[in-house]
Amino acid sequence: MKSTGEHIKALLKEKKMTQKQLAELSGVTESALSHYIKGDRIPSGVTSVNVAYALSTTVNYILGKEDILDFSNIKRILEQNKSKMTNDEKAELIDLLFRKD
Structure with missing residues (x-):
């Protein structure tokens, strides 16, 4: 099963979006986003929703859960x-x- 960071990274690539763009769209810092992608941290509930919305996906997908x-x-x-x-x-x-x- 892919990690949260792997899902975010794959979606960034698919959507041709930078981490900076995603950070701006989701209201998180680039630093925090970098930690999520590296797997050092897991985004909070609200942050997961914002990241998922910015990437046009679901929180379950971001967190590696079955949709x-x-x-x-x-x-x-x-x-x-x-x-x-x-x-x-x-x-x-x-x-x-x-x-x-």
């Missing part, structure tokens, strides 16, 4: 992030939903 992604959770995540998505990303989701396996 329960039922319809209501998926819908909530999509609603929170639709303005950040490109038209190509939205089209990819639609294609995924209607693709026959």
